[in-house]
Amino acid sequence: MDQETEFITLDGSLLEGGGQVLRNCVALSCLTNKPVRIINIRLKRDKPGLKPQHLSGLQLIRDIFKAELQGDKIGSKEILFHPSDVDQNKTFICDTKTAGSIALLIQIALPPLLFSAPPQKSKLPLPPRTQKAILKGGTNVSMAPPIDFLIEVFKPIVQREFGFNFDINVIGRGYYPQGGGEVILSVDPLVNQALKPLNMIDRGKIINIKGRVTIANSPKDVATKIISGVSQALSNASLPELNNIKPDIEINIEKITFGKGHDILLWAETSSGCIISGSAVSNRGQSPVDVGKIAAEVLLRNIKHGGCVDEYLQDQLIIFMAIAEGKSRIITGPITLHTRTAIHFAEIMSSAKFNITKLESSESQQRVQEHSERLDDEYNVGLHMIECEGIGIKIAR
Missing domain, CATH: 3.65.10.20 (RNA 3'-terminal phosphate cyclase domain)
Incomplete structure (x- = not known):
């Protein structure tokens, strides 16, 4: 690479310290045309550095944007990325x-x-x-x-x-x-078009719950057992807002070439267009009933906090809020470490400005379980509004 190229140096070990830092920063490098040097990649993981998944993603973006890429090998903890033309x-x-x-x-x-x-x-x-x-x-x-x-x-x-x-x-x-x-x-x-700003501040009422069980090269009764686990968990929760709502769960049977597996996604749809989800995938030693229960418990946790998005959609919206035009707003439950990390690096890579406001709500005391011990109390409990003044990226052709 050109020795005169100025790179933004980013520490991949900050906050969540995982692959999300790499994905978001390389994507924003392409969108803002800012070369990046990312160090300490995935330093907080048991096996730090690039894994095949991260390497493949980097090489995909390199090919799309004819980028110069250094450090693209398994286990690498540092990369240089310089985007060019599409x-x-x-x-x-x-x-x-x-x-x-x-x-x-x-x-x-x-x-x-x-x-x-x-x-x-x-x-x-x-x-x-x-x-x-x-x-x-x-x-x-x-x-x-x-x-x-x-x-x-x-x-x-x-x-x-x-x-x-x-x-x-x-x-x-x-x-x-x-x-x-x-x-x-x-x-x-x-x-010649920028993304519209996001505005999700009204949760509305839950109008239905849908689901999809996928079983691949597994016995058909596995699906029935997963659905049974869902029913048990939802029934035991006794949430008033779910009264008279019967989950509509479809069964998807797949034949695959390699291995086997089963999983479920549940999602609740609201009157204002929000979609709240919970999911689980089979793990060794876990019964199908447990898979169903876990997915339902995640769904319930995200319903109870009263926000407009679940904990998994929350951080994935950040990069789009940063590059959209105008002010985006979402009301969500506890702020995950993934979301805080996404905001931190989005502000560095762009001139987008984020603000998180804690909202008063006696009903919202759900905790985010993932990495909860590493979150500040003010973010870990309750409802929050995330606001962002986006940079309005627009490509003229």
């Missing part, structure tokens, strides 16, 4: 060759792809070509959102609120440890 007329392929999360590949790829329209060759105002990426790895794995979450929760919210279009087509499922899943991500790039 590659044109190409379908990109990204294969983790493991059960690395496809959902997290989408997390790094989607924001840059939204602004990846190549220069117009015609004088006619033709719409830009849809950008496509074929992503291979795990669709339903632990420690990452299931692909169903992106389809049923993330996608409808961000499309409606921010005003852009994309599609997620699941070709095949992949579970730990073999992977083998495949998803096609199709994105319609924006031209």
Whole structure:
């Protein structure tokens, strides 16, 4: 790389200290055209440095933006990334060759792809070509959102609120440890258009609960047992707002080439358009009934806090709020460490400004379990409003 290039140096060990720092900062590097040097990558993990999933995501973005990339090897704790021009007329392929999360590949790829329209060759105002990426790895794995979450929760919210279009087509499922899943991500790039600001401050009333159980190369009665676990947990909770609401859970039976697995996504829809979710994927030694109970308990936890988004959607909205035009606002439950991390690095990489306000609510005393011991009390309990004055990124072609 050019020795005169000025890089923004970012410490990947700060706050949550995981792969999210890498994904968001590289995406923002492309969007702001700011070269980055990321050090101490995933330093707080048991096995620090780049894993196949992170390396694959980096190489995907490198290919899309013809970027210069150094340090792209398994175990690397430091990278240099310098974006350039958008590659044109190409379908990109990204294969983790493991059960690395496809959902997290989408997390790094989607924001840059939204602004990846190549220069117009015609004088006619033709719409830009849809950008496509074929992503291979795990669709339903632990420690990452299931692909169903992106389809049923993330996608409808961000499309409606921010005003852009994309599609997620699941070709095949992949579970730990073999992977083998495949998803096609199709994105319609924006031209001369900024994202709209997000405004989700009214939770509304829960009007239904839906779900999807997926069993892959597993006995059919596994699905029934998972649903039984859901029913037990919801019944034991005795939440008044769920009275007279019977979950509508579909069963999806898949034949996959590698391994086996099962999982469930539950989501509650509200009268104001909010979608609150809970999910669980099979782990060794865990019964199908337990899988159902865990998903229901996560859903209940996120319903009880009274916010408009769940703890998993919360941090994924931050990068879009930062690059949108105008003031975005969401009311949410406890602020996760992932969200605080996303805000910290979004403010460094852009001129977006965030503000978190604690709201008074006697009903909201739910704690975020993930990394809760590392969160300040003011963020760990209750309702909060996150506001952001976005930078309004717009690409002229």
